[in-house]
Amino acid sequence: LDLIKRRLDKGLYRRLDTFQDDFFACLDRARRLSRSDSQVFEDSIELQTYFIKQRDELCKSGELLHSPALSYTLMHLTAAVESLRQSKILQESLEDENETRSSDDSIIRDTNVNVGDSMTCNQQTYKVGEFVYLDAKEKGCEPHILLIERLWTNNGQQMLYGNYFLRPIETYHVQTRKFLEKEAFKSDTHVAVPLEEVKERCCVMNVKQYFTMKPEGFDEKDVYVCESRYSTRTRSFKKIKIYPENPSLVLVPREVPIEPKRVMSVFRERVEKHKDELAELQEQEKLIEKEKPNVVAFSNMDIDDGNTYYEQYNTICSGVAKTGDFVYVAAEGGRQMVAQIDSIWDTKDGKCYFRGPWFVTPAEVPLMPNRTFYKNELFLSTLEDTNPLVGIVGKCSVLDYNEFISSRITEIPEQDIFICNSMYDEINRQVRKLPVEGLKKFSHSNAVTDDEVYYFPKLINPLKEASPVVLTKMTDVDMLMEDSLDGGPPSVGSGEIPTVVPTVAATSSTTTTPVTTKKV
Incomplete structure (x- = not known):
């Protein structure tokens, strides 16, 4: 639970089904x-x-959030719990039977022993039912607490058989x-x-009397x-009914x-003492994405070109891609272009490819300067x-448009969401509306x-903004205005610039004198 909380605090969960799987x-x-x-x-x-009921209520059973997580219902939980309960009840009944049975019969069977309720060793008398200390084998540890269940002598050696009582540590x-x-x-356990290894007596009391x-x-x-009681096998605690x-x-x-x-x-206490060191380690913990297999597209099995086509494929650098996804593709000059994946395949020599249409930005399309566009708008290219695939x-x-104003894919950040309302004919250099059915669905x-x-x-x-052409011209005008505030024409140099300054002479004639000044 601590790990899940840290992942939630860091915003690592981008999908409900991933969070649900961990929880x-x-x-x-x-x-x-x-x-x-x-x-x-x-x-x-x-x-x-409670989680399932709250999930269904908040997601409105898929009307507000459509997720694979909703496929797990209370019926699945009931069936899983009942199956586990039946298997555990059978196992626990055997454990309880073994626990109530005398656990030391095998020790004294077929041996030459004398069994008694008390025994004296080192001038101390010990009785069955008493608690004693037994030195721990590990250095620096407190002695073990042992309940004496049987005392006997085996070939002259005084022996003790006892049940461990464990401290929380x-x-x-x-x-x-x-x-x-x-x-x-x-x-x-x-x-x-040997009885001689016992150190001193102690006492363990019932919680009702203590x-x-x-x-x-x-x-x-x-x-x-x-x-x-504590089970060392299952590492679990259970209240004692009859002490x-x-x-x-x-x-x-x-x-x-x-x-x-x-x-x-x-x-x-140790965690609190070393929380700084632990915090540094916890920062390194990353959310491990659930493995998604490559899925062969059986609809393309009739294509006999030697290639294998996929619906879903694990890429080397960008995780899992499937048909219908929109991706950034590296282009010349460090640019990134947007494309849709129509098909994915690999060849016999192990090379992987995808095919699909490109999307272009308004700046790449010859348009009328007075036209406005949505922010992050793209055009579907022909x-x-x-x-x-790499x-x-x-x-x-x-x-x-209809999808953009009504929904979002939870895994994609908002800065990577684009709207497409038109398509661009690259041959005729014309812009026209998308078909009524919108973008291609898979x-x-x-x-x-x-x-x-x-x-x-x-x-x-969604808001609209001016054409990139208009914005570019406005930027150029702003630059000219800034230069004009300098008191002279725009310049490209930073050295001395000759200017003509009018002067008034004593005579009636006006002359011009070249003067050298520095541009401010």
Whole structure:
């Protein structure tokens, strides 16, 4: 979820279905790692159900946003959850059966052992049901907490078989999870060790008694509280319904009851401590686009020219392209031209091409100077070309008038959206209106990833601007006006310029004297 939030904050999601895939994968993983009767399992279902309902309401079931994400419905969720639940219930029933069964029968079977409820070692008497410390093998770690389940002697060696109780730092959990102070979790792991390795006693109490009672004869630092069990296999937590009582444990009321308080995970503390370093790493995380396969165009199978035609194809530099897309194509002089993809194919020698019509700008068309144009307007040219696919340097969108005022493709930035209302006949050098059906449209098979289209709640009114010819002339006039403010004719040099300055002589005749001045 943190990764999804960072991607949202950076604006990396350009499609609803991409965001939905990431969010649903997170919830599905939570269900797979949790028991079917856990709160996490139920919460993930509730969150996903709420997401689907809100998505359909905001998208107005496709009227406002047409997206492949809408194809996943509550029926799909119910079927997926039920299938997972049935498989997990069968597996969990076997685990519960194994857990309730005496887990140490195999240790004492067919061996020469003496089993007892208590045993003395190093002048200390230990009983079944007591908690003890066992040194950790890792250096710098706190000792393990162990519940004694069986004591026996094997060929003179005093042995202990116990169940690990884990501290929060010894479990796998999300960094946002909070724990009770001094909390320990009953695990599903056991160990058999010599009794002489035991260090001291400790006590783990039921959460219902811990806050108001305390065990007699124990320091507060050696008293823990247990509320849940922890599965090391699924890395999940589950509340304990029935906690076993230790009849030998004497409990006395606390002078001041402990106020229940939950603290943040130690992992969260580490994150806060090193958040600057982590932030630098997180900045490097990029959204990985879902893989889209090359899709062969079966409608072109009857063309026997040795080439393979495609509806959708992965380009080297510009991602996935499909028939009907509008693209920027590199041209001479560093220019970029706009073309539509009518067909894509590769040859036997591995070279890839596309063919389609060009689009030209108003500046490239001989037009009447007093004509106005829409901003970002293009003209559909009657010329078509075949170009190498590697020439594509980016994607854009060209919409006819009705599409332009009513919708947008979500993946294309607004600066790469163009409007086309006319076509240009390159041979006759004439401009005429587009056909009634507008620009050419393409239909695709289900294997092709459809564009996401957002429909405006209210139609927009695109503005027009003057002809590029008029704008160019206006710019030239402005330059002349700037030069005229210098007090002399426009000049191209920056050196000394001879000018003629009239002077009045003492006589009645007027003469002109050449004077040298510098232009200001």
